[in-house]
Amino acid sequence: MINTQAVFGHKCPHFPGIGTGGRVQMPSSCMSKIDQNARQMRIVPWGAAEAVAQILLGHVQAHLSAKTVTLECLDKQQAKMRIQVEQKGGGYTWVNPGTTVRPYLLLVAEALFLSANPELKERWEALIKVACPDAAPLSARRLDQLSHETAFKEALYPVLDTLYTSGKVFGGSRSEIEADLPDPGGYPHTPIFRGGKKQAAQTHDTSEEGRLIRRASQGVRALLCGPTGTGKTELGKRVALKLGAKLVSIKGRPGLEDRDMIGFISPTPQGPQWVDGPLARAWRLAQQGERTVLLVDELLRLDPYHRNVLIGGLDDVSAQELHLMLGVDVPEGRYYTLELPGNGEVLYASTALLSVICTTNVGSSYTQSGEIDPALLRRFQRVMFVSYPAEQDIMPVYERVMGASAARAAYALEVKTRTMTTQHGQLLERPMNIGVTLNYLAEAKDLVALGLSEAEALEEALGVTVVPFCCSLEEGEPDIAAVKALEITLQDVLKAFKVA
Numbered sequence: 001m002i003n004t005q006a007v008f009g010h011k012c013p014h015f016p017g018i019g020t021g022g023r024v025q026m027p028s029s030c031m032s033k034i035d036q037n038a039r040q041m042r043i044v045p046w047g048a049a050e051a052v053a054q055i056l057l058g059h060v061q062a063h064l065s066a067k068t069v070t071l072e073c074l075d076k077q078q079a080k081m082r083i084q085v086e087q088k089g090g091g092y093t094w095v096n097p098g099t100t101v102r103p104y105l106l107l108v109a110e111a112l113f114l115s116a117n118p119e120l121k122e123r124w125e126a127l128i129k130v131a132c133p134d135a136a137p138l139s140a141r142r143l144d145q146l147s148h149e150t151a152f153k154e155a156l157y158p159v160l161d162t163l164y165t166s167g168k169v170f171g172g173s174r175s176e177i178e179a180d181l182p183d184p185g186g187y188p189h190t191p192i193f194r195g196g197k198k199q200a201a202q203t204h205d206t207s208e209e210g211r212l213i214r215r216a217s218q219g220v221r222a223l224l225c226g227p228t229g230t231g232k233t234e235l236g237k238r239v240a241l242k243l244g245a246k247l248v249s250i251k252g253r254p255g256l257e258d259r260d261m262i263g264f265i266s267p268t269p270q271g272p273q274w275v276d277g278p279l280a281r282a283w284r285l286a287q288q289g290e291r292t293v294l295l296v297d298e299l300l301r302l303d304p305y306h307r308n309v310l311i312g313g314l315d316d317v318s319a320q321e322l323h324l325m326l327g328v329d330v331p332e333g334r335y336y337t338l339e340l341p342g343n344g345e346v347l348y349a350s351t352a353l354l355s356v357i358c359t360t361n362v363g364s365s366y367t368q369s370g371e372i373d374p375a376l377l378r379r380f381q382r383v384m385f386v387s388y389p390a391e392q393d394i395m396p397v398y399e400r401v402m403g404a405s406a407a408r409a410a411y412a413l414e415v416k417t418r419t420m421t422t423q424h425g426q427l428l429e430r431p432m433n434i435g436v437t438l439n440y441l442a443e444a445k446d447l448v449a450l451g452l453s454e455a456e457a458l459e460e461a462l463g464v465t466v467v468p469f470c471c472s473l474e475e476g477e478p479d480i481a482a483v484k485a486l487e488i489t490l491q492d493v494l495k496a497f498k499v500a
């Protein structure tokens with residue numbers, strides 16, 4: 001049962017341009033036609049406003065199957081929970097509908113997915129046109145901005161009035177039950193809330209990459225280990241891209257200064273001012289409600305001092321502890337804190353919004369080698385070993401540069417170099433990797449454009465791309481024996497793949 005008193009009494013922090021609670025009048029032009037006898041006076045139903053905000057912020061996920069819509073949303077304590085509406089005969093059954101916010105989520109779902117409420121659907125679509133032109137969820141900051149804009153308010157009020165009126169007119173006739181709802185196995189229909197299309201089926205992606213992305217959608221601290229050039233950095237960026245998260249990167253190198261890492265105080269005509277470095281930027285974005293991925297590339301090349309700053313930041317505290325520390329009121333959950341040196345400000349980021357992905361070149365023996373200190377290792381929830389990509393994954397990338405036979409020959413050469421290193425008692429300093437092979441193919445392609453045959457181009461390009469990377473230098477010259485070994489191997493693969 002909808003509790004009208006609770007609906008109007010709700011505190012809703014998302015639309016400061018309109019208000020955060022209490023009696024806020026809406027124009028009578030927004031009046032729903034569902035209840036002809038309603039009074040003209042319209043005031044903001046804050047519980048319904050909260051439901052709209054949660055959807056726009058991307059906190060509500062949808063799964064549609066036949067006549068049932070399952071939603072994942074947040075309860076009062078900001079914990080995830082599932083609710084559902086099922087169309088049965090002429091009526092609807094609500095599962096776990098609550099009394100204040102969740103009934104309005106269900107009304108939106110009925111309208112968009114089960115065609116229950118044409119007025120709401122039409123008004124919702126008009127709102128989405130203003131609020132989410134690209135069908136992406138809004139950041140908290142963007143929603144705050146929008147709430148000050150007339151066009152947004154003019155689209156929001158009609159939705160709120162229809163929601164409130166629908167709740168009053170239809171809410172009482174819904175069957176309501178409480179039940180533990182099973183996981184529907186992904187929420188591909190979520191974008192439909194914001195005028196988008198159903199997501200391509202990637203929810204069953206059980207690859208390591210798919211699992212990392214899913215973990216990161218709830219915040220993760222992950223370490224990617226593996227040899228150079230296996231695509232660790234690229235993977236970190238891809239996670240951010242696929243999540244639609246903001247990406248902040250730090251590249252570890254000796255001699256990195258505070259200003260390159262945390263931030264610095266800059267003298268300005270108005271006096272000294274703090275300028276965020278990448279670490280502060282990542283924290284601040286998450287504090288503002290943005291899903292954020294902090295990519296710390298080459299973690300072990302950070303000097304110990306900066307690594308410790310990062311470790312300190314990855315200790316999380318509860319909302320209560322944060323309140324005691326900083327006097328701020330934040331939703332339940334865990335938070336990373338970051339104190340800005342010299343400025344005293346303490347930033348806090350929800351662990352659900354800030355993912356930290358670090359990469360390092362050490363191999364799988366890192367634990368024995370003691371290279372990563374245990375205090376740091378303990379901070380990671382996932383350690384993923386990234387090895388060379390599978391042939392079917394990387395070949396299309398190579399084939400975009402040169403034709404199939406040249407690309408396959410280059411890949412075959414790359415694979416062979418993995419066992420031609422000094423580690424294997426052979427002559428090469430290091431094996432080829434994706435980046436080297438891509439350079440090699442790009443150089444060969446240029447030479448083909450100049451009139452060389454593919455085979456000639458691959459022979460010629462070897463010396464300026466593969467040799468300098470794979471062969472050790474002796475008095476400024478690449479080791480002749482190693483170069484010879486590469487050249488012979490190249491001849492073998494050119495023959496094998498019939499490159500002429």
Ligand SMILES: Nc1ncnc2c1ncn2[C@@H]1O[C@H](COP(=O)(O)OP(=O)(O)O)[C@@H](O)[C@H]1O
Pocket residue numbers: 226227228229230231232233234235359397434435436438
């Ligand atoms: N899936 C991929 N598709 C295209 N290029 C890739 C892919 N993975 C990696 N690369 C390229 O290969 C090179 C090495 O990848 P990188 O992520 O830097 O490796 P790592 O961080 O493991 O050393 C880069 O030039 C990168 O752009």
Ligand SMILES: [Mg+2]
Pocket residue numbers: 232233234297298359
């Ligand atoms: Mg890298």
